[in-house]
Every structure is written in structure tokens, then in C-alpha cells.
Amino acid sequence: MSEDRESFDMTPAIADRAIGLMFQSPSACLKVEFQGGESLLNFDLVRYIVSEAKRRNDGRQLEFVITTNLANLTEEILSFSEEHGISFSTSLDGPAALHNANRPRPGRDSHAKTEEGIERLRQRLGKDAVSALMTTTAASLDQPERIIDEYVRMGFDSIFLRYISPYGFAVKSSARIGYETKKFVDFFKRGLAYIVDLNRRGIFVRETYTQIVLQKILMPGASGYIDLQSPAGMGISGIVYNYNGEVYSSDEGRMLAEMGDRTFRLGTVHDTYEKLFLDSPLLPMIHESMLEGVPGCTDCALQPYCGSDPVFHHRTQGDFIGHRPTSSFCERNMAIIKHILTLLEDDKETASILKSWL
Numbered sequence: 079m080s081e082d083r084e085s086f087d088m089t090p091a092i093a094d095r096a097i098g099l100m101f102q103s104p105s106a107c108l109k110v111e112f113q114g115g116e117s118l119l120n121f122d123l124v125r126y127i128v129s130e131a132k133r134r135n136d137g138r139q140l141e142f143v144i145t146t147n148l149a150n151l152t153e154e155i156l157s158f159s160e161e162h163g164i165s166f167s168t169s170l171d172g173p174a175a176l177h178n179a180n181r182p183r184p185g186r187d188s189h190a191k192t193e194e195g196i197e198r199l200r201q202r203l204g205k206d207a208v209s210a211l212m213t214t215t216a217a218s219l220d221q222p223e224r225i226i227d228e229y230v231r232m233g234f235d236s237i238f239l240r241y242i243s244p245y246g247f248a249v250k251s252s253a254r255i256g257y258e259t260k261k262f263v264d265f266f267k268r269g270l271a272y273i274v275d276l277n278r279r280g281i282f283v284r285e286t287y288t289q290i291v292l293q294k295i296l297m298p299g300a301s302g303y304i305d306l307q308s309p310a311g312m313g314i315s316g317i318v319y320n321y322n323g324e325v326y327s328s329d330e331g332r333m334l335a336e337m338g339d340r341t342f343r344l345g346t347v348h349d350t351y352e353k354l355f356l357d358s359p360l361l362p363m364i365h366e367s368m369l370e371g372v373p374g375c376t377d378c379a380l381q382p383y384c385g386s387d388p389v390f391h392h393r394t395q396g397d398f399i400g401h402r403p404t405s406s407f408c409e410r411n412m413a414i415i416k417h418i419l420t421l422l423e424d425d426k427e428t429a430s431i432l433k434s435w436l
Contacts, residue, residue, distance in 0.1 A: 087120045088321040093127050095347035096319040101134060102351040109141040111167075113329065118150040121158075128162050143167055147181070147188065148195025156202045166199055168192055170210035170232070172218060172225035180215055196232060205233065213240055214265060216257045222269035230276070230283055238286035239269050241410060243330060244393050259406040263413045270417075277431045284435040291418050292436055294383045304328070306385030306411075310367035313344070313360045323347045327360055330389040341392060363388050366398040374402030380415050384408075 088096075100108060110131060112124050128142055142164045158164070171177040174189040181188045199208040210229070212218075218225060222239070229237045241262050266287075273285050293301045304311030312327040319325055323346045326332040331342025344358040354360070367386035369375040375384070390407050391400030402408050422429045 086115060086321055088123060088319075088323075090123065090126055092319070092321070092323040092347055093123060094130070095323065097127065097131055097134060099317075099319075099325075099347060099351055099354070100131070101136065101138075105138070107139040107141070109143065111143045111145060113145045116147060116150065117144050118146050118148075118152075118155060121152075121155055125158055128158075128164065132162070141165070146195075147183075147192060148199075149183065149188075149191040151195045151198060156198065159199075159207075160203055165203075165206075166208040168195065168208060168210050169213070170196075170229065170234075171212045171215070172221065173228045176217055176221065176225070179217060180213065193232065200233070210234060211238055211240060213242055214257075214262060215242060219257060219261055219265045222265055223272050226269060226272055226276070226283070230281060235282055236284040236286050236289075237269075237273070239266050240287075243333075244390070259409045263410060263417075266414060267417055274421075274428050274431050277434075278427070287414070288418055288432065289435045291383055291415055292432055295419070295422070296433065296436065303385075305387055306383075308367065308369040308381075308384075308386055309364040310386045310388055312342070312363060312367075312388065313355065314364065317344075317354075319347060325349070325354055327363060328389055330387075334389060334393060339393075342389060363398060372399055372402070374408070380412055383415050384411050 100110070108131075110127065112127075117124060124144065131140060131142075142162065143166065144159070144164060145167045148166070148168050159166070169177075169181060170192055171180045177189040177192070178186050183191075196208050196210070210232075212225060212229075226237055241259075242257075270285050270288060273283055276283055290301045290303045290306060294306065301307075302315065304315045307315070312331065316328065317325060318327070318329050318332045320332055320335075324332075324335070325344045325346060326335065327342045327344055334341065335343055341359070342363070344354045344360055349358075366372075367388050369381050369384065369386055372386070375381050375386075378384070387407055388398035391405065392398055394407075395401055395405065400407070418432070421432060
């Protein structure tokens with residue numbers, strides 16, 4: 079959603095079709111996440127979808143999440159969200175100078191607006207009503223401690239040290255914000271060491287990606303995290319309805335389409351549920367993302383803890399599988415998983431802290 083409503087806002091008619099498709103899912107739990115652009119610029123549509131989904135609900139557990147920079151948060155939005163149990167997700171890249179540089183806006187007050195919005199949501203809806211995600215840019219790499227300290231200062235008990243994705247704005251700005259995989263791994267290890275040290279000092283905070291990997295290593299069942307599943311979670315764990323009615327297997331696939339590559343488009347909301355899921359490019363994507371049959375993964379000791387990302391490999395290497403020895407996805411995950419396994423094995427105190435995150 080953007081301020082250009084004619085071009086980039088979903089219409090109620092398209093929303094109706096998307097809601098109808100959603101309720102054809104066999105899942106007992108359905109989560110609706112509103113993304114943009116900036117979702118709060120078209121809150122009338124958010125209100126309509128929430129109300130209509132609740133009206134049509136046939137006994138499912140419904141969740142609603144709004145992804146927003148919080149700059150347009152109003153009393154009206156707070157009241158509706160309180161009434162309907164809506165939660166929020168926002169971006170927080172670190173201290174003010176870093177966040178404002180990564181997410182510029184008129185007035186250079188992006189961080190201040192985010193902090194103000196987080197506090198308003200917590201006061202009205204409760205501490206757990208808002209979560210934050212950070213994106214690691216080149217400017218982040220030398221300050222993991224300051225980024226983590228900012229999350230702790232703002233009352234968060236977890237932080238996701240996220241690698242930047244090769245889609246959308248990140249591609250246009252790659253010369254300014256991009257970096258080598260090894261530099262991110264070094265950043266991640268340094269950040270994780272600092273988080274463990276905070277826990278030793280009695281400050282409870284978790285690193286989310288580490289927690290997901292620990293779940294896969296130490297607990298039965300899937301983690302639910304789309305990027306670490308086999309087959310890939312696209313179309314299985316989630317589906318994306320774009321503003322223009324097009325349907326994509328993942329948000330990354332939608333972002334790729336905005337760059338001119340519609341490989342991951344499954345159809346439109348005017349197609350049947352069966353056509354979108356059974357007679358579309360989805361099944362080949364899922365088939366090729368099963369690690370048990372992927373060269374380089376079949377005999378990898380880390381395979382049970384890893385996952386598959388067809389969109390990433392299509393974007394960076396030209397096909398759904400990619401070339402594992404030169405895949406930065408593999409390089410990053412193998413380094414991180416090996417590091418976590420080493421921490422579990424070599425340091426009992428650290429292992430105890432990591433296990434407490436579960």
C-alpha cells in the first residue's frame with residue numbers, strides 16, 4: 079500500500095477473493111499479515127478484511143498482524159486493533175543513527191517515530207503486541223553490540239540477526255548496503271557471543287535464528303520457519319496475495335516480480351484454489367526444494383538442521399536448486415549451524431544458556 083491509491087492499493091473486490099481462497103485452506107489456524115508499502119496508509123481496507131474474515135470464520139483460529147513503520151499510528155487504529163486482538167510487526171535496525179540511515183524519511187525521525195509507536199502499542203495493547211525485525215546492512219557489521227543493546231533498551235527479549243535479501247530495494251542499494259557472506263557470519267558470531275554474555279549477566283535475550291536452529295537440533299518436529307524447511311515452506315506455510323490480485327508462493331517471489339521476474343507467480347485470486355495449488359508452478363518448486371534429493375545436500379551431515387530457498391537460488395544462481403558449493407545460502411547456514419553445534423559441545427555454560435531459549 080502506498081499513497082498512490084489508484085496504482086498500488088488492493089481493492090475490496092480483490093480482498094474478498096483472497097479471503098475466500100484463504101478459507102479453502104485445510105489449516106485450523108490462519109494468520110493474515112498485512113504488508114506494504116506502508117499498511118497503515120490504507121487502514122480502511124485492513125478494517126474491512128479483519129471484519130469480513132471474522133464474519134466468515136468457520137471455527138478457525140484467526141490471527142492478524144500489521145507490518146508497519148508505525149509513523150501513521152492513530153488513536154482510531156489503536157482502538158480497532160485493541161478490539162480485534164491485532165498485533166504489529168515493525169523494523170528496528172539498531173540505534174537512531176543506523177536506523178535513520180537505513181530507513182530515511184522526511185525529518186530524519188524514522189527511529190523516533192518507531193520508538194514512539196512501540197511505546198503507544200505496548201501501553202494500549204500489551205508488551206507482546208509488537209515485535210521488531212532488523213536488517214543487517216554494511217553499516218551494521220561493526221556494531222552488533224550497539225544494535226543488541228538498543229533492542230534491550232527498548233524492552234525486547236529477542237533479536238533476529240537477519241541477512242539482507244537480494245530483492246527489491248536491497249538490490250538497488252547493494253553498492254551501499256551489501257556485503258560478503260563471510261562478513262555477515264563474523265557479525266552473527268560476534269553478536270551471538272554478546273547475547274550469551276548478556277545472559278550470563280542476568281539479562282535474558284535470545285537470538286531468534288539460533289533459537290530456530292536449536293529447535294531443529296534438539297526438538298522433534300518442524301520449526302515452522304519457512305526458510306529452514308524441506309521441502310521449502312513456500313505455498314505450504316504461507317501464500318501472498320498482491321494488491322493487483324496476483325498470487326505468489328512467497329513474499330520473496332512477489333518482490334522478485336516487482337523486479338520483472340514472475341517465476342513464482344501462481345495465478346490470480348480469480349483462479350480456483352485447486353488451480354493455484356495443484357495446476358501451477360508450485361508443485362515443481364516444492365519438488366525441487368526437497369533436500370533429500372538435492373545434489374550436495376543428500377550426503378550433508380547438516381541436512382536435518384538446514385532448509386531450502388528456491389527463490390534465493392533462482393535469483394542468485396539461476397535455478398531452484400542452485401550450486402551448493404558456491405551458494406551463499408549454504409555458506410551462511412553451514413557456518414552458523416556448525417558454530418551452534420560447537421557451542422553446544424564445547425562450553426557447558428553456553429550450552430545451558432542456549433537450551434534455556436527453548
